[in-house]
Amino acid sequence: MDVRIILVGTTHPGNIGACARAMKNMGLSDLMLVRPRHFPHEDATARASGATDILDAVRVVENLDEALLDCVYVAGASARSRTIGWPSFTPRDCAARLLKEAQTGKVAAVFGPEKSGLTNEDLDRCHALLTIPTDPGFSSLNLAMAVQILTYELRVATLDGPPPVYEPEAPLASGEDLEHFYSHLEQVLIDSGFMDPENPRHLMRRLRRLFIRAEPDRNEINILRGIFASLDPRKPGQKS
Numbered sequence: 001m002d003v004r005i006i007l008v009g010t011t012h013p014g015n016i017g018a019c020a021r022a023m024k025n026m027g028l029s030d031l032m033l034v035r036p037r038h039f040p041h042e043d044a045t046a047r048a049s050g051a052t053d054i055l056d057a058v059r060v061v062e063n064l065d066e067a068l069l070d071c072v073y074v075a076g077a078s079a080r081s082r083t084i085g086w087p088s089f090t091p092r093d094c095a096a097r098l099l100k101e102a103q104t105g106k107v108a109a110v111f112g113p114e115k116s117g118l119t120n121e122d123l124d125r126c127h128a129l130l131t132i133p134t135d136p137g138f139s140s141l142n143l144a145m146a147v148q149i150l151t152y153e154l155r156v157a158t159l160d161g162p163p164p165v166y167e168p169e170a171p172l173a174s175g176e177d178l179e180h181f182y183s184h185l186e187q188v189l190i191d192s193g194f195m196d197p198e199n200p201r202h203l204m205r206r207l208r209r210l211f212i213r214a215e216p217d218r219n220e221i222n223i224l225r226g227i228f229a230s231l232d233p234r235k236p237g238q239k240s
Contacts, residue, residue: 076126
């Protein structure tokens with residue numbers, strides 16, 4: 001399964017090892033860590049319980065953008081409601097969607113710090129929310145448990161047979177493609193006077209939601225950036 005598990009800001013190294021164990025049980029091996037508080041650590045090794053090969057291959061990065069550079073589809077785990085809505089999936093539906101999108105490139109599931117979860121800024125990088133339907137009276141779910149639930153559903157979906165073959169006209173835009181695009185879009189909006197950088201409100205977050213829903217491919221992103229460049233008010237000869 002070409003699915004990456006990304007843990008952001010993990011505070012307890014034992015949870016990293018337990019997540020590696022959960023992954024290996026279900027046939028996954030691609031684990032990335034974003035700013036873990038302690039890693040490598042003996043507690044991670046102990047809790048991995050035989051999945052130390054996954055820990056040995058872990059890549060540690062400084063920010064989520066770096067972890068998502070080559071990803072074409074990303075689900076972020078969240079138990080909290082958000083001001084701006086994201087498409088939301090249960091683990092079963094999320095697993096099916098991840099496997100479908102994995103036919104076009106690398107996909108990822110992102111899990112946040114144990115106490116606070118993913119921030120809105122983290123979720124800006126995600127196409128959808130993964131929400132585990134716990135009992136409303138007690139929704140505290142251990143990080144490794146959450147990873148185990150999703151990886152189990154991925155395993156079951158794989159055993160049920162491969163998803164229908166999907167052949168897009170062009171590769172979907174990667175995380176790196178989209179971040180360059182959003183930076184370009186934001187600069188055009190500022191230069192044109194449409195967006196006040198001192199009071200942007202939620203404009204860029206809403207625009208991210210718009211383009212994530214559209215799932216643009218690389219050709220479409222290149223066309224849009226070409227349009228931006230042609231409309232750049234700083235371009236020589238451009239009318240003000």
